[in-house]
Amino acid sequence: VTFQICGESQKNVDDAATWIMNLILKEQCENVISDELIESFDQRQMKTLADLQRTKHVTIQLEINQSSPHIKISGISRDVYSVSVEVQNMIQKLKDTQEEQSKAELVYNLVEWRYPGSNDTFVAFDKLTNMQLEDAKIAKKTHVTVKIKNKDYKVDLNTLHANDDQGTTIRIQRVPKNEELPTKWEDMKEERVRVVNLPPASQEYLDVKKAFQKTCPSHTIEKVKLKEYKIPSSGRPTNSKRDL
Numbered sequence: 001v002t003f004q005i006c007g008e009s010q011k012n013v014d015d016a017a018t019w020i021m022n023l024i025l026k027e028q029c030e031n032v033i034s035d036e037l038i039e040s041f042d043q044r045q046m047k048t049l050a051d052l053q054r055t056k057h058v059t060i061q062l063e064i065n066q067s068s069p070h071i072k073i074s075g076i077s078r079d080v081y082s083v084s085v086e087v088q089n090m091i092q093k094l095k096d097t098q099e100e101q102s103k104a105e106l107v108y109n110l111v112e113w114r115y116p117g118s119n120d121t122f123v124a125f126d127k128l129t130n131m132q133l134e135d136a137k138i139a140k141k142t143h144v145t146v147k148i149k150n151k152d153y154k155v156d157l158n159t160l161h162a163n164d165d166q167g168t169t170i171r172i173q174r175v176p177k178n179e180e181l182p183t184k185w186e187d188m189k190e191e192r193v194r195v196v197n198l199p200p201a202s203q204e205y206l207d208v209k210k211a212f213q214k215t216c217p218s219h220t221i222e223k224v225k226l227k228e229y230k231i232p233s234s235g236r237p238t239n240s241k242r243d244l
Helices: 010-027 036-040 043-056 077-110 127-138 203-215
Strands: 028-034 059-063 070-076 111-116 122-124 143-148 151-156 161-163 169-171 173-176 193-197 225-230 237-243
Touching: 010 028, 028 077, 036 077, 043 059, 043 077, 070 077, 077 111, 077 127, 111 127, 111 169, 127 143, 127 173
Parallel strands: none
Antiparallel strands: 028 070, 059 070, 111 122, 111 173, 143 151, 151 161, 161 169, 193 225, 225 237
């Protein structure tokens, strides 16, 4: 934006310029968003930041080589606010994606769903579809639609038959993985997920503390939480995900 100021004297012009500059500076602000997931930004997130900087007329500074990765957003207050909300949404989507992938990995360690391949063999579903099928079974749904070889199939969870819109029927498999269960788990009864605090003297707590201090030696652990997940068939937890 270019201002052209005309006045009866140089003093009037200078006063007007100062007044305008003060108005601009009064509306300026900055916001710093810190999150470890900023280090995980790929080309898609980088492009989104560049687009926001261009369209919202703000300055975005990305710092990922610091002990605490952060994004600094500077500009007019209303623009800084709206861009900050969008950046927070980007980070939340990454968190949700990582949580989903972690959960899918855990489910895959417990049970494997398969569909027919070639030569009378069966092929494992991808981990997200595997979780989708298992979640549907746990929720006692009768049917769920999944993709098999880029085609939609409606799966009957009682008969394990899957049908496409052409009338083709195939049989799928659900194969539990009989892993040895930890002996210290408590009965979860009807709970599917339970979050517990690890005692500071426990070996699991000490293992997490040791790994944490390797990368963040100047930080203090307030607590270590453990997520326990239930196996539908036995009601006992099998695996864990540690959250600091």
